[in-house]
Amino acid sequence: xLSVQVNxxxxxxxxxxxxxxxxxxxxxxAVVKSNAYGLGLKQISKLLAPHVDxxxxxxxxxxxxxxxxxISQDILLLGIxxxxxxxxxxxxxITVENITQARSLIKEKLHPRIHLAVNTAMNRFGITSxxxxxxxxxxxxxxxxxxxxxxxxxxxxxxKQVKNALNQFQKLTRICQQTFPNILIHAGCSGVINxxxxxxxxxxxxxxxxxxxxxxxxxxxxxxxxxxxxxxxPGASVGYNGTFTATHPMVIGIVRGGYADGIPIEFxxxxxxxxxxxxxxxxxxxxxxxxxIDVSKVVNPLSKRVTxxxxxxGLTLLDRSKQADMITxxxxxxxxx
Numbered sequence: 001x002l003s004v005q006v007n008x009x010x011x012x013x014x015x016x017x018x019x020x021x022x023x024x025x026x027x028x029x030a031v032v033k034s035n036a037y038g039l040g041l042k043q044i045s046k047l048l049a050p051h052v053d054x055x056x057x058x059x060x061x062x063x064x065x066x067x068x069x070x071i072s073q074d075i076l077l078l079g080i081x082x083x084x085x086x087x088x089x090x091x092x093x094i095t096v097e098n099i100t101q102a103r104s105l106i107k108e109k110l111h112p113r114i115h116l117a118v119n120t121a122m123n124r125f126g127i128t129s130x131x132x133x134x135x136x137x138x139x140x141x142x143x144x145x146x147x148x149x150x151x152x153x154x155x156x157x158x159x160k161q162v163k164n165a166l167n168q169f170q171k172l173t174r175i176c177q178q179t180f181p182n183i184l185i186h187a188g189c190s191g192v193i194n195x196x197x198x199x200x201x202x203x204x205x206x207x208x209x210x211x212x213x214x215x216x217x218x219x220x221x222x223x224x225x226x227x228x229x230x231x232x233x234p235g236a237s238v239g240y241n242g243t244f245t246a247t248h249p250m251v252i253g254i255v256r257g258g259y260a261d262g263i264p265i266e267f268x269x270x271x272x273x274x275x276x277x278x279x280x281x282x283x284x285x286x287x288x289x290x291x292x293i294d295v296s297k298v299v300n301p302l303s304k305r306v307t308x309x310x311x312x313x314g315l316t317l318l319d320r321s322k323q324a325d326m327i328t329x330x331x332x333x334x335x336x337x
Contacts, residue, residue: 002257002308003223004335006039008047010219010311014209015051017216021193022203029054029186031206033062033078037329038336039210039220042069048209049073056188056204063092076115076147080125084110093146097125099132102139114140115147115184118172120165122153133172137179147184148176152198159195166197173200211317212328218316222262222309222335226253226275226293226301238292239284244269253280253295255306258287262334263308266324267291274307274315309335 019028030052036044045055045066055071057063058079066075067090074093080101081087081094088110096102097117105112118133119126127133137145150169152162166187173185188204190213211218232238232246253275257263268286272279273293280293295301309315309331317328 001224002261002263002335003221004262005221005223006043007219007221007311008043010211010217011044011047011209012051014211014216014219015048018193018205018208021215023196023199026199027053027184027186027202029056029076029188029202029204030209031056031078031188031204032066033058033206034333035062035336037207037210037332038334039332041065044209045069045071054202060086060090060092063087064090067091078117081112084108084112088112095125096136096140096145098127099136099139102136105143106139111143114143114145115149116145116176118148118150118169120150120152120168120172121161122151124151126150127172130172130175133175137176141179145176145180145183147186147202148173149186149188149204151204152187152189162195162198207328207332210328210332211311212332214318218309218311218318220309220317220332220335221307221311224255224257224306224308226295226304226306227256227290228254229295229302230254237284239268239287241285243285244283244292249296250294251296251298251301252283253293253298253301253304253306255291255293256289257308258289258291260288262331262336263291264324264326264330264334266326267320271320271323272314274310274312275301275304279314280306 030048032045035041054074056076063075076093087094093113095117096114117126119128176183185200186202187198190208208216230252232250236246238244259265263286265286267282272281275298278297284292321328
């Protein structure tokens, strides 16, 4: 089994770093959906509670867990809520993202707290047109619409797309403010911290909490051990489908942990791990429970510790995502707690 350690101190340092990039007065919403990106919903949320203004989750079950854990801040349900009564019972804010949902809500006469979702290029959820937004506001004019938000499909490295999305967002938020002048405006995507115009009344931050962008530090350390060694002759292949073939005599280590444990197949023949002070490449295809590394330069490799992800050069979440052509969220979610 892999050892996955979550560095809570690093997460708090990341929060402090993110806040330095925000406009004065901008609120901080911590996105802790999917069990806090696999790192433990209760643990992470209790840690963050004294430092953030709001939490965002996807399911009502996650929201209830937070309330039962003593979280008193606002909790926003980013997903579509099917149980309005439970949302009201636990003081959760629901999302309304289309006219049909708004009409259904009025029929139920339950009056939950509401944030509107508007679509600015993601095309996943949200109201897109001015007409649809006006109609939705008309339907819900007597309801508790407290906020309006979007989720950016691009990060700050794609500035043209970000600007276009924000222009569309501001056009729609101005319409909301005509009916609800004190509405809370917020955008989500960790890249917004690098672009002050995207810091509205609040920002929603997810992967950056754990080191998912370059300004923040990797908050997990993933290690394993070498449980067996093999000697290879030139021409011998390694693993399924023989994707690696030795060109010279080699010593390889078999490491406990495979794709069933969160080691992506994308690491195969691409990524190096750290054994002592030696960077040892992964060779062959990652198996379900094990993977192979070249330990030819390691003295007495059997039982030695193998560091797979850590806040070290070449081993960070960002390093790994680039090396394996993955996204950091994929990596984090693989090592669920």
